[in-house]
Amino acid sequence: MKFSLLGKATLLVDDNPVMRKAIREMLYALDADQVSEADSGQAAIVAMTKTRFDVVLCDYNLGPGKNGQQVLEEARFRRLIDYRCVFVMISAEQSTAAVLGAMEGKPDEYLTKPFNAQQLISRLSRNFARKDFLAPVERAIDKGNLPLAIQQCDHLLAQNDKKMHLNLLKLRAELAISVGDFDKARAIYQEVLHQRELSWARIGLGVIDFQNNNIEQAIAGFRSLMAENPMLMECYDWLGKAYEALDQYGDVENVMHQALELSPQSILRQKKLAETADKNGNLETAEKAYKNVVKLGKHSVHRSSADYAGLARLYARSNAGTQALQVLEEMRKEYANQPEADLRASALEIEVFKALGNEEAADKALQRTVQLAGLLGNKAPRELQLEVVKACFQNDQHGKAEEILYDLIKYHIDDDAFLNAVRKMQSDIGLHNHSEILIQKTKQALIAANNRGVALYKQGKFKEALDLFEQAIVNLPDNKTIILNMLKIMIHDLKANDFDEEKNRRTKALFKKAKQIGVDPHKLGILQIEYAKLLHAHSERI
Incomplete structure (x- = not known):
């Protein structure tokens, strides 16, 4: 049976009109009747926001703006394409860096120019056959x-x-x-x-x-x-994570260096290199990596004002205050009307202006930092809130610092890595063990609430246990340990007693909340399987 694209929405992305025409003719030979074209990466993203495509044929090198890898990353990140779409990356480049760059986003296929109609047919038909076969699995994954x-x-x-x-x-x-x-x-x-x-x-x-x-x-x-096989880029990422787990940051930096020599266009690896080199005190390497991150971020869905802030902070520590201010000015232009970027800039400007001897400007930056921190509250990333706490402690705004710090500790009391970051920040500014009493007190409250709830659960007092945990959530918002224990109790209750739709709805809501706050997916997955078995058994009874 002849492979056909009849009825399938197809997007052709290439900045070269001659190449688009050649590929379009191949598509027409496959009965394609819904072909859209884009001559740039941004135009491709716009097209995907309007149409759900079945096929995307995207050149890797699209001239100024987004490249093909960045198009694929953003399309997946924003869920502009789903599991049914066949995404084919096309490239005329033959270098190792270009090929690895094109493959980094794991497109469904990779085609090297020039190619003929038969090669295109073969790749498309093979991928549609695979996707059709796996559709029941991928559909379930897509729904979580x-x-x-x-x-x-x-x-x-x-x-x-x-x-x-x-x-x-x-x-x-x-x-x-x-x-x-x-x-x-x-x-x-x-x-x-x-x-x-x-x-x-x-x-x-x-x-x-x-x-x-x-x-x-x-x-x-x-x-x-x-x-x-030195070309297995995924291996470098996992090796870096493993070294990081052992606090071997020199090895993390070396691994990221090796990976980026092969595939320099990965913004996430450049970020990891910048942060790690910065932590290791290798400022020249960190500066170069931060600059690469900022450059790559211009057209990447992974761009962040934190990238500019990292570079500016590096300059500030190197006594290059003027350069730091220039980076912050650029950041404000790039992220105009974004309070988070404004807060990052203001918090850093306090330190920079003080180093430059401009106390008046430093005081104004401090006032703006406190004001913005109040407006953003917990919507600001926690690492940024910690920067604000540090700035407030260093500039006699202890009340504001304690207020933010209290919430940070309360919200993240079961995240030891973050608590260690809090301890390090305070040690760096001469406040050794300043928050240790609050940390231990909050931990003890969590342990006590958890122990009482588990004891009630073991006694078969499911309602009392849930009531206790729900009260604990009021005092310890978004606490992962409590959410997990509540889920365990809800599932056991549904299993031990008559199936109750209200309890079932609450269980679903708890699973949703657990995913939102980043509960360990492995721990959550085990409960999901148990819950699915319970639902299956219930459906068979009715």
């Missing part, structure tokens, strides 16, 4: 229903389709990792490796070691794989 995705994946595996078997095993292992079922994932990867030596299965085993806190073993696995 991982238990259903696992169920659908197992159903497809039982059909024993030889062409799709490896794709399914890879997807099933990734789903197992997502819900914290590491034993299942390991068994799948080992089964695959017993038959064939595939890098994704070895990376998967390294990820499991990392998640199980076998960090040294994970590092050995990633390093071994990279030695055999």
Whole structure:
């Protein structure tokens, strides 16, 4: 049966009109009747906001503005394309950096110019066949229903389709990792490796070691794989995470350097290099990386005012106050009418103006910082709030500093890494152990509430336990430990007693809240599976 694009919305993105015409003719030969064109990355994004495309053929090098990788990143980030869309990256570049850059976003296909109609047909038909087969699984993943995705994946595996078997095993292992079922994932990867030596299965085993806190073993696995295949960019990212878990920031910096030598267009790796080199005191490397981040961020969905702030802070510490102010001025222009950027700039200007001996300007910056911090409140990123706390402590605004700090500790009391950042900030400004009493008091309140709730739960007093945890949430907003315990109680209650729709609605709302506040997806995944089984059993009874 001839492959056809009839009825499928297709977007062709290329800045060269001659190339667009050539590819358009190929598409017409495939019966394409809904072809849209874009001559730039931004035009492509605009087109995708208006139409849900089934196929996107996008050149990597699109001239000034967004490149193909940035188009794909933004389309996925903003959910402008879904699991059904076939995204084909096209490039005439042959260099390693260009090829790796084009592949970084993991497009469905990669085509090298020049190509012919038969090559295009082959790639498109293969991908549509794969997507059609995996649609039940991908649809469930798209909706965030991982238990259903696992169920659908197992159903497809039982059909024993030889062409799709490896794709399914890879997807099933990734789903197992997502819900914290590491034993299942390991068994799948080992089964695959017993038959064939595939890098994704070895990376998967390294990820499991990392998640199980076998960090040294994970590092050995990633390093071994990279030695055999230096082009596996995902390996560099996981190796960096593993070194970071051991606080080996020199190694993190070296790994990011190696990765960026191969694929320099990755803004997220440039950010990691900038932050790590900054932390290591390698200011020249940090400056270069921050500049790369700012440059790449001009057209990236991952752009942030924090990138400018990082560079300005670096200059401030290097006694280059004038350069710091220039960067902050540029940031304000780039992020006009954005209070978060304004707050970042004001907080940094206090330090810069003081270093330059301009006390009047420093006082004005302090007043603006306090005002903006009050307006933004908890909407400001927590690391920015911590910067404001530091500035307030250093400039005799202790009341405002304590007010913000109290909420930060209360909201993040079960995040040890952040609490350590609080401790370090205070040590850096000579306030050693300043908040330790508040931290310990808040932790004890959490532990006491948790222990009382668990005790009531074990006594079978589900309502009393839930009431207690709900009261604890008032005092400790967005606390992950309490949310997890509430979910456990709700699921047990639904299982032990008559199924109640009101309780079911509350359980769904708790799952939604848990995802919003960033509860560990592995811990959450186990509960999701248990909940899905409960819903399935209930549906069979009615």
